[in-house]
Amino acid sequence: MTTSNQAGGLPSSEPAQQGKHWVAPVLAMAGIVLLSNILVQYPVGEWLTWGAFSYPVTYFVTDVCNRWAGPGLARRVAWAGFVVGVALSLWMATPQIALASGAAFITSQLLDISVFNQLRRKSWWMAPLFGSAVASVVDTAIFFSIAFHGTDMNWVQLAAGDLGVKLAMALVLLVPFRPVVRWMSGRRAVPGI
Template sequence: MKFKTLFFPALAMGAIVLLSNILVQFTINDWLTWGAFSYPVAYLVTDVCNRILGPSAARRIVLVGFVVGLASSTVLASLQITLASGSAFLVSQLLDVSVFNRLRQRSWWQAPFIGSCLASVIDTAIFFKIAFANSELNWLSLAAGDLSVKLIMAALLLPAYRAVIRKSGLLPAPKSA
């Protein structure tokens, strides 16, 4: 696959991961960080790449996000947060690619929605368990809030997914009445 084909998805993934690693440091309240709103867009990028370019390209985009995430986390966060973020990102994104690929023949919304939801559960569990192990912080409420927003975002991002796929020609336009 040509570098040019993967450049913009890789750039988008890197930017989303960097932004999310910054925003996760700022809490909105006792159960939510700003990163919960930006991070689900990474699943959108992965799912669009998977649908248009295939699972191999989607995995390459995930690796770009992983490298950017590790690099930015080492500058922005502690080693424990870096390990938590990198582990959660890699496992959950690769899970999303696999689930999406298994469901790709179903209705247009099932693969991205189910893949993103399952990956969000795994991402949240891995990140918060590693990031706040041996911490006095009540991380369960943060994890619950974070997961709730990720699941809502999975639904809210479906129209964007559909629009991009339709523009690519892989999803036909709705028939006029």
């Protein structure tokens, strides 16, 4: 049975959304989280790691899912990324880093989805840009304040560099946003983007 997705205005089939349509976004999210957990071990100067460049793509995946199939799929994809991220963090990092990573990830992803939904009927670029930007600020604040609490590390400098990259990536990822959503929607224009 085909219904209208009220949040996105797209025709959708609820069983289809719960079936095969979530597999590719979940695999993409898991792959990006895995890649980011590996790349975070490699510094770029004194301010960044390579993970700062790959991690913002998680917001892109969530935003594309949100535009394409609504917040339900976006939340399922975010929770899948959370499970993968926490499992990897527990294996690869200290418990404090794992807690920081998990708390920052799921809080910021769910915030991104919420902000996106509130802006989805505005200009096509507003929802992904502002959702990602707000989520990036929250993610950075939560992660760095928990991960480096009680340490001597000057984490504010690292957080500033990390946030700068996330905000720049939010702008850069606007370029592929519309084409990817159109491709996922069967190469037809999607109302509201």
